Amino acid sequence: MSDHHTKSQHPFNEETLESKPIFQGKIISLQVDTVRLPNGETSTREIVRHPGAVAVVAIVDNKMLVVEQFRKPLEKLQVEIPAGKLDAGEEPEAAARRELEEETGYRARSIEHLQSFSTSPGFADEIVHVYFTDDLEQGDVHLDEDEFLTCEAITLEQAQAYIKEGRICDAKTLLAVYAWRLRTLTGSF
Structure with missing residues (x-):
């Protein structure tokens, strides 16, 4: 980002006059x-603070690893790429490797950063860091105690087909499928 777009100099900048904590949860605060x-x-702005997350596009034998789990906010099962939140002080690449193994049982021998993006910049500061690997070895699944997938x-x-059926509808997995398709068609991202 160039200097003229920094928040302190841009004419659309909104100066914070007061910040009032409303809720502090296990994962988010408001x-x-x-x-x-x-x-x-x-004016007022309602802001959700989130520690950030990682997701992994993992390809094994020309197939992408996905997990299916119930997503309470949507009240339905979703098919998604392996993902999870960053632990305090954790580097995104380390978190991506950890989440991949915990959810799929595969370890990445090598992994590359694809993209980082904001999930909902109108009200949340969450950033998702997406990684790619097709260099995997079998490990062990270690789900969290409240994780069922x-x-x-x-x-x-x-x-x-899952996209058309609505079984895949989250941004990180849509990005993963389109990136994978681009790589399949052109040989690169």
């Missing part, structure tokens, strides 16, 4: 900030 708008008026390896055609 605050309401009072801000001065560019026109001098004030199944793991499978799907073809690109299956992934595209």
Whole structure:
């Protein structure tokens, strides 16, 4: 980002006048900030703070590893790439390796960063770091005590069908499928 787009210099910057904590949970916190708008008026912003997350596009024998689990906010089962939140002070690559093995039983011998993105910048500061690997070895599954999921390896055609059926509908997995398709078609991301 160039210097003229930094938040302190940009004319659309909103100055925080007050920040009021509302909720502190196990994973997220919620605050309401009072801000001065560019026109001098004030408004409020509800902000969810999140430690960040990782996700892994893992390819084994031309199939992508996915997990299926119940997602309470959506009230349905979802097929997603392996993912999880960052622990305090944890580097994203280490978290990606950890989550991959915990959820799928595969260890990445090598792994590369694909992209980092904001999930919902209108109200949350969560950043998801997406990694890619096709250099895997079998390890052991170690699910968290409150984690219930199944793991499978799907073809690109299956992934595209899951998108049409709505079984895949989250941003990180959509990004993964489209990146995988691009790599399959062109040989690179």
